[in-house]
Amino acid sequence: MPRQKNTVCPICFEGRLLRRSKRISDTYKGNVITYLQPGDWCDHCEEGVLSGEDAQATEKRLVEWRAKVDRREAQELARIRKRLRMTQAEAARIAGGGKNAFSRYEKGHARPVMAVSVLFKLLDRHPELVREVKEFAAV
Numbered sequence: 173m174p175r176q177k178n179t180v181c182p183i184c185f186e187g188r189l190l191r192r193s194k195r196i197s198d199t200y201k202g203n204v205i206t207y208l209q210p211g212d213w214c215d216h217c218e219e220g221v222l223s224g225e226d227a228q229a230t231e232k233r234l235v236e237w238r239a240k241v242d243r244r245e246a247q248e249l250a251r252i253r254k255r256l257r258m259t260q261a262e263a264a265r266i267a268g269g270g271k272n273a274f275s276r277y278e279k280g281h282a283r284p285v286m287a288v289s290v291l292f293k294l295l296d297r298h299p300e301l302v303r304e305v306k307e308f309a310a311v
């Protein structure tokens with residue numbers, strides 16, 4: 173579809189939309205990805221208008237990147253649990269979500285809520301707190 177030249181920006185009404193690829197940084201679970209997003213970008217407010225085609229050009233890569241972050245998080249959770257010498261059943265009792273929850277998290281079949289990720293990262297830094305956490309969770 174041909175695009176009009178010098179289209180007024182529909183967001184700020186001051187700039188002009190120019191066809192180009194803009195460098196975008198996206199954050200997911202503390203990870204940052206930078207990619208070039210094609211679109212019609214305003215030379216004034218820097219906002220952009222993306223067609224379905226523009227969004228599709230980068231969507232696959234972003235979905236794969238988020239999946240990779242999730243896989244890495246699952247591996248990290250398994251590493252921490254093993255380091256703490258906890259069984260998956262014990263970790264599941266602490267995390268909640270049923271007795272197979274941790275197994276599902278480590279296989280990447282389910283994602284833990286943020287509080288579980290944070291707790292295990294905290295325990296990784298402060299393994300001396302495991303005893304108290306187990307006590308609170310009656311593990």
Ligand SMILES: [Zn+2]
Pocket residue numbers: 181182183184185186187188214215216217218219
């Ligand atoms: Zn604008």
